[in-house]
Amino acid sequence: MRTHRLHCPALALTSKVEYCVPFYDTDAMGIVHHANYVRYLELARVRFLREHDEPYQRYIEQGYNFVVTRIDVQLRRATRFDEVLTVRCWLERVRAVSLSFGYHIRCGEELTALGWTEHGTIDRLGKLVRIPEAKREHLLTLVPPLR
């Protein structure tokens, strides 16, 4: 599998979501069940599109969806009921038919998790399609420069 960076580039445009861990996200180990972090990434990604691009609903209305093709999450620290997490998202890469996002999850000062997701652009029939050129050009302006 391909390697990819999981550090927030210094110059990245980011969006952030605060999330107070609900009791229903915990498991019998007393900590947040790991599958939930994948959901937290979605919250921040949806926020990023709204703040820097356009609401995800607009993509849907125009006949596009982003289907997840890869999920990669590193968990550094368990989190518990009622802790407040800050999930930060940035756009990592834009290609012809795919996008990828990077994420940090912090609890106070501590880094809790690093995430990376990849998405294919599909049409109403579920076929992979190219991101429209004008849209793609805008998205490219949101990608931070390589260090």
Next chain:
Amino acid sequence: MRTHRLHCPALALTSKVEYCVPFYDTDAMGIVHHANYVRYLELARVRFLREHDEPYQRYIEQGYNFVVTRIDVQLRRATRFDEVLTVRCWLERVRAVSLSFGYHIRCGEELTALGWTEHGTIDRLGKLVRIPEAKREHLLTLVPPLR
């Protein structure tokens, strides 16, 4: 991030779980929400421990838990309500304080997803601890040889 193989080694001991996609696992795209695949991996991992090692409950009773430290899933094909998935799991690696598992998810003949998870062994206080030596030796016998 480190690369890792995501192919089921030919000689791997595996366990498999059949899972019929419930309606509640779908999302407004009409497909299984991607975070659920992380749960499906857990079903197969729990089965693997029961079949080839010992039930996860026994680890808990002895004061051990496996905390997830890394999740990596490649999604190749969307799946839908009422489709039957076969999730296959094998032990990929055993180290002093960590384990990793590999996974295939198939829908009929088609490969739906590849997964890989890494787990740290912790004690009742949540501290990382070494896997007991006898246990570790048994686990090592379950790891398929490198190709």
Next chain:
Amino acid sequence: MRTHRLHCPALALTSKVEYCVPFYDTDAMGIVHHANYVRYLELARVRFLREHDEPYQRYIEQGYNFVVTRIDVQLRRATRFDEVLTVRCWLERVRAVSLSFGYHIRCGEELTALGWTEHGTIDRLGKLVRIPEAKREHLLTLVPPLR
């Protein structure tokens, strides 16, 4: 609110699903999080339709959906990771635009939960519609007689 019986009528046609509690359904109290029982009811309801009526997918293909309008669950006993539950469902009532189902959840011999759900029939636009007459007549044959 209206009262309703929550006892499985002796003569009811039922369907049952076996469900082994996955770790991800537990919460920090060490037991199944209560919201999950609502999902378990769905598993048995979907099975009931398949066994005694027709697969839910067929309703969807014909432009119908059953939207949940009421959920009522009594929990008698907590359940834990790896316990095997038996969820039994029967059709409780059929009206012009709505249906209701009753449920038992058992863990071994013990009654774990009683459930009752009510559903409105909607069309592709989300409008409440009458259940087609022939369909309704068949469904009525599935309802157990009043005691």
Next chain:
Amino acid sequence: MRTHRLHCPALALTSKVEYCVPFYDTDAMGIVHHANYVRYLELARVRFLREHDEPYQRYIEQGYNFVVTRIDVQLRRATRFDEVLTVRCWLERVRAVSLSFGYHIRCGEELTALGWTEHGTIDRLGKLVRIPEAKREHLLTLVPPLR
């Protein structure tokens, strides 16, 4: 089953939570999956305890938990991705070993759902126990008078 009111008493002390529907709460009908409403009630109940009594964590630290014994939800209107819900909670009744809460969920001006939950007080061993007298007296002051 017993009937119970599901109207917010005019004089009730309430707490409210705003919740923007995440994509992962939707299902293939394009609406919030009904089991999720049970989770939304929990968010408001936890907030109520924090604002008018004490954080739920304090109950846990003192060896108490509230186990859910009954869930009753009426759904009046479907809700969708990105809609903002307001969940309002009040204390409905306090008995020797149990509590019940009432809930309203609104989307804008529209009433989306009414809820009612009942909880038993348990100790660290999972046994039902009486709510400590001083605590019970305080909780009783939070219950709105009967109309």
